[in-house]
Amino acid sequence: MSSKAAARYAKSLIDLSKEQNALEEVKNDMVFFEHVVDENSELEAILKNPIVPLDKKQGIVSGIMKDKVHTLTQTFFNLVITKGRSELLFAISKQFIAQYNALNGIVTAEVTSANTLTEANKEEITALVKKELNAKQVVIKEKVNTNLIGGFILKVGDRQFDASIASSLNKLKKEFAQGIA
Numbered sequence: 001m002s003s004k005a006a007a008r009y010a011k012s013l014i015d016l017s018k019e020q021n022a023l024e025e026v027k028n029d030m031v032f033f034e035h036v037v038d039e040n041s042e043l044e045a046i047l048k049n050p051i052v053p054l055d056k057k058q059g060i061v062s063g064i065m066k067d068k069v070h071t072l073t074q075t076f077f078n079l080v081i082t083k084g085r086s087e088l089l090f091a092i093s094k095q096f097i098a099q100y101n102a103l104n105g106i107v108t109a110e111v112t113s114a115n116t117l118t119e120a121n122k123e124e125i126t127a128l129v130k131k132e133l134n135a136k137q138v139v140i141k142e143k144v145n146t147n148l149i150g151g152f153i154l155k156v157g158d159r160q161f162d163a164s165i166a167s168s169l170n171k172l173k174k175e176f177a178q179g180i181a
Contacts, residue, residue: 105136
């Protein structure tokens with residue numbers, strides 16, 4: 001239920017920021033806020049805590065955002081907090097970014113690999129994702145997991161392609177186990 005509310009708030013903010021020709025600035029503000037909350041889990045806990053008074057929440061958010069965000073973003077955050085929906089702010093920022101990306105043909109590809117990707121690897125993955133999904137732009141979020149031994153796992157939306165050596169070894173192990181039994 002809260003994700004639906006967050007999506008509606010995000011859609012309203014996108015529409016309003018388009019009207020005021022501030023879409024890019026507000027998107028950057030949402031990325032900034034999402035980053036701040038990711039780095040400070042206490043902030044999310046405070047925003048979700050019903051015991052913390054609304055004016056304290058507004059003061060904290062205003063202190064963090066002051067002189068760093070567009071006035072539209074600041075006003076929007078204050079309105080959401082005043083309405084007693086501060087627990088949605090983080091979800092709203094995520095929804096805003098997702099809706100912005102969908103509007104602009106931007107796809108996020110999560111790549112988990114055994115080693116850091118080279119520029120050539122990134123370009124190959126970008127070209128593949130653009131071709132397969134007809135995307136205008138691809139943003140690669142990279143993770144390193146040494147347990148993969150080699151290869152990579154590519155996740156785009158709800159699709160996943162596993163080209164890791166660890167996965168191949170597990171499949172081979174299962175095949176041998178079935179063959180022996």
